[in-house]
Amino acid sequence: MAARPPISRPAPHPLPPEQQREFELLQRQVEAVANAPPGRVERHPDAPIPLTAEFDGDINPATGERGGPKREPVQRWIEEEGDWSFKGRVSDF
Incomplete structure (x- = not known):
């Protein structure tokens, strides 16, 4: 029987x-972190x-x-803008 082509x-x-x-370096670094204790x-x-x-x-x-x-x-309340801020994100309720 003849060999099949790849x-x-x-x-x-x-x-x-x-x-x-x-x-490949980045892959090795990720694997090292994943396998770290x-x-x-x-x-x-x-x-x-x-x-x-x-x-x-708990209380x-x-x-x-x-x-x-x-x-x-x-x-944090930003008085002049009227918004609440937390870690750089702003919410306007």
Whole structure:
């Protein structure tokens, strides 16, 4: 029986050598982070800083609310604009 010709399928165009090296380097970095033990994962420099809780426990000491958010979601009132701002996002209720 004769050997079959290889299957011809659509594929992306090959990258230039410099971009291929960069692509493979980025893939190795992602795999290293994915395989890192818990607690040793480093944050990406562009990742936003996680918010910290304003209190410990389940009860908000200021409001007495149980099981609510650990910090006030809206923090700053912009008087001249009449909007609430939080982490650079503005809401107009």
